[in-house]
Amino acid sequence: MAFAGVSGTIGGAGPLALLHGGAWAIPDTALADHQEGLAEALAAAQFALSDARPAIDAVTRIVAALEGHGAFDAGCGAMLNRAGDVELDAGLMDGPTGRYGGVMAVQRLAHPIRVAYDLLQHGNGQAALLAGDGAEAFAEREGHTLVANETLICERERQRYAEHRAEADVDSSDSFLPDNAPSDTVGALVRDAEGRLAAATSTGGMTGRRSGRVGDSPIIGAGTFADNGTCAVSATGDGEVFMRWLAGHEIHARMRHAGQSLADAAEHVVQVDLAPNGGSGGLVAIDRDGNVVMPFSCEGMYRGVQCEGDPPRTAIYR
Numbered sequence: 001m002a003f004a005g006v007s008g009t010i011g012g013a014g015p016l017a018l019l020h021g022g023a024w025a026i027p028d029t030a031l032a033d034h035q036e037g038l039a040e041a042l043a044a045a046q047f048a049l050s051d052a053r054p055a056i057d058a059v060t061r062i063v064a065a066l067e068g069h070g071a072f073d074a075g076c077g078a079m080l081n082r083a084g085d086v087e088l089d090a091g092l093m094d095g096p097t098g099r100y101g102g103v104m105a106v107q108r109l110a111h112p113i114r115v116a117y118d119l120l121q122h123g124n125g126q127a128a129l130l131a132g133d134g135a136e137a138f139a140e141r142e143g144h145t146l147v148a149n150e151t152l153i154c155e156r157e158r159q160r161y162a163e164h165r166a167e168a169d170v171d172s173s174d175s176f177l178p179d180n181a182p183s184d185t186v187g188a189l190v191r192d193a194e195g196r197l198a199a200a201t202s203t204g205g206m207t208g209r210r211s212g213r214v215g216d217s218p219i220i221g222a223g224t225f226a227d228n229g230t231c232a233v234s235a236t237g238d239g240e241v242f243m244r245w246l247a248g249h250e251i252h253a254r255m256r257h258a259g260q261s262l263a264d265a266a267e268h269v270v271q272v273d274l275a276p277n278g279g280s281g282g283l284v285a286i287d288r289d290g291n292v293v294m295p296f297s298c299e300g301m302y303r304g305v306q307c308e309g310d311p312p313r314t315a316i317y318r
């Protein structure tokens with residue numbers, strides 16, 4: 001397949017990783033650091049694949065690399081909410097077992113995806129999704145360091161927040177989401193050497209959103225989904241619309257109940273269900289045969305593929 005396209009089969013039966021770093025009208029000024037961030041994450045992907053890590057471990061490592069880079073709307077460098085704080089959501093799902101974990105609206109975690117991973121590892125008997133203080137208390141008990149919110153805020157996002165706030169009628173609105181808001185959410189999918197699928201997504205939401213707002217990324221079936229019988233999906237875009245359509249699960253359901261191919265199901269969800277209903281953005285998806293799709297309805301989507309042992313490949317535009 002020509003990787004600059006948005007669907008095809010990559011890498012035969014071998015292990016592979018697919019990632020995204022958001023979908024929006026990408027300005028030239030954002031290109032260099034995002035490409036560097038993708039390259040670092042693809043190196044983490046190559047390491048995880050060559051080390052024969054299970055898919056769920058590999059997606060956690062890849063997303064943690066993206067959270068730690070600083071270019072993306074995840075971890076350190078995430079966009080600020082209406083109160084001027086970083087507030088993060090992250091979720092992941094294991095295709096063979098159906099287990100999942102997610103944390104929402106957390107303010108003191110540099111790597112929320114790692115805490116979501118710990119929740120998954122505990123099994124889903126007691127809790128699979130935790131929000132706010134409860135999620136942070138769980139993280140601390142698991143040995144994660146809680147950090148001051150201030151340390152997660154970067155100068156780029158401080159400026160973006162100040163600009164949007166100055167333009168908005170802040171007194172009369174609960175949030176001041178700009179039109180065509182950037183979307184730098186990150187996500188990763190892996191099919192490992194045993195054919196196991198996994199998906200992970202992490203985000204700081206959108207600049208100026210209401211405090212406590214939770215998007216689609218940690219909502220299993222919406223922004224993140226994996227089932228070894230069908231597909232794994234990680235999404236980025238207008239979370240409220242992706243949740244309404246349960247974007248990831250809808251692709252799975254079309255494959256499972258209607259016998260659709262991954263490409264047909266994903267294209268329908270992105271271009272017919274989401275885009276005309278205010279759900280701009282995109283997603284990456286993979287099925288158990290190694291078919292890969294990366295549809296998006298906006299100008300571009302940062303995306304990358306790593307097949308074990310091959311050079312990494314990245315693309316932004318169509």
Ligand code: ASP
Pocket residue numbers: 022073182183184185203204205206214215216217223235236237238239240281
């Ligand atoms: N989907 C994310 C959210 O709604 C935002 C994004 O992808 O940029 O929180």
